[in-house]
Amino acid sequence: MGRYTDNPAAVAALVQPHQVHRDTYVDREIFDLEMKHLFANTWVFVGHDSQTPKKGDYITTQIGTQPVIMVRHSDNEIYVLLNRCPHKGTKIAIDRSGNTGKFFRCPYHAWSFKTNGCLLAIPLKKGYAETDFKEGEASHGMKPVGAVKNHRGFVFARLAQDGIGFDEYFGNSLSSLDNMVDRSPEGRLEVAGPPLRYMHNCNWKMLVDNQTDTCHPMVAHESSAGTAVRLFEQANWPEDKPKPMAMEIIAPFMSPYEFFEEMGIRTWPNGHGHTGVHHSIHSDYSMAPEYWDAMVETYGEERAGQILGESRHNTVYWPNIMIKGPIQQLRNFIPMGPDKTLVESYIYRLVGAPDILLERTAMYNRLINAPTSIVGHDDLEMYERAQEGLHVDGLEWINIQRLHVEDEDFDEEAVENGTTERQMRNQMHAWSKFMTMSMTSSQEAAE
Amino acid sequence: MTVTRDDVIDFIYDEARMLDEGRFTEWLDLWLADGFYWMPLDYKQDNPHDMTSLLHEDDFMRRLRVERLNGERTFSQKPKSRCHHVIQRPFVDEFDPEAGRFVTNTSMHYVETRLDEQFLLALTATHELNLVDGQLKIANKRVDLLNSDAAFGNIQLLP
Incomplete structure (x- = not known):
């Protein structure tokens, strides 16, 4: 027993409205308690x-x-x-x-x-x-x-015998998963091959945080996305020649801050949330005409337009997955230790859709999320530097204050400026809730 | 130019040395423009289209990869990685000087290092080489990692 076991008050004190204590990312005892409580009480x-x-x-x-x-x-x-x-x-x-x-x-x-x-x-x-x-x-x-x-094909489980029900836990956040499945003219997805498996020497929550961190792409990924834009400009690409698919995927990472501010972030209760409420880096993907026809055949023009009109970027399902509806990708951030996370990135085929869509999805996955990815390299570099930096004893808190307002109510769905860190605060609010709900304090236990 | 088996084998050795010495921009010139550098994800994967791969890179992506390595704000390459290939004598599986077409199969041990970390990959590289204007060029290259389905950390240079 250490500082946190049987001490829910000490655990809850690690999360403040605008900052979280570094022990949530580096401490072995906290990690073990996450496995025992957080990952037992939530739907994983x-x-x-x-x-x-x-x-x-x-x-x-x-x-x-x-x-x-x-x-x-x-x-x-x-x-x-x-x-x-x-x-x-x-x-x-x-x-x-x-x-x-x-x-x-x-x-x-x-x-x-x-x-x-x-x-x-x-x-x-x-x-x-x-x-x-x-x-x-x-x-x-x-x-x-x-x-x-x-x-709809996605299997979730709760380890705990008793606890929150599936529908209550996810609520309206299921709209992202539903949209991903609805993009199939047959309303069905199929896994396409094995996942990319990428080992990260950092805490699993760094990956989750990064999914709605809209202030890092133009900085951390300048070396890949910025270089892509520059090479493309230098290439004098003929106008009638189709743009490389890689450019369509990678160039939007260099969009300016305004783009990310305006795209919006939505949060749902229990730690779920997504970027790309109004538009996203996936908005301008080219459309195969036969795909549109198949969608209209199934859903009618209006409904097909609604389904494909959503371009939600990253949806986090707390605690540890992210999906990208427009490209049918799911990333699973599997905790291995306080400073070790296995990331498995899956892609799915839209049953009934043309093969070219799966080709783009497969390309997205390897360009962005492979251990060989020139984008992933810089992300992992940041996580690992942070994991090491958090051991500095002179500063013990992680700041998540961007666009923070007093008395935020995470039990209410909200849509805000796309550069807010509200979703990170929402996650840690849920962290505290599901960590402590099954803990008894040693004081109570003694009574 | 008459290509001998030794020319083909020397080409594979020279490419490995070029990568180990970090001459990546020169390495780009070894390629034909429509060639692909493919590193499958699945053991014996038969195509790069309907499932993902570790790499499947055309001319644009190869240039982007190398340009990025040369860049000023490439944070994961500050400090830079180094790599080292130990190669077994290539098998020349196809030798067709008339058509100017050659295929080799080469076993390698690849070591990459940065700061205090170092890792080893065992791999088989398959090169399709074409003779163009008297010079051997890479038409396609496939790299099969022995443990392609394992979980890796960053692989930053070119196995």
């Missing part, structure tokens, strides 16, 4: 159901640092199970994806489980006949997480 992204299209298909992943298996059961429903054998703890599956058939079988002692986790068989079962095995937790098989929800 697990995977997309197209990653497990057939019965018995599974993927392995993490909720916080908890290893889990997402699997399609014989009833076609998606289950999320803790990835350990109830017998001795052996991980049941360690490949990233596979098909287990009708049951899981532990490779250590051959205990087997249905794909909903129920215990199916144990060799030499008579060895337990004279025991009270049936009363114990091992007899229940592989333990499922507290709750699972498949929202």
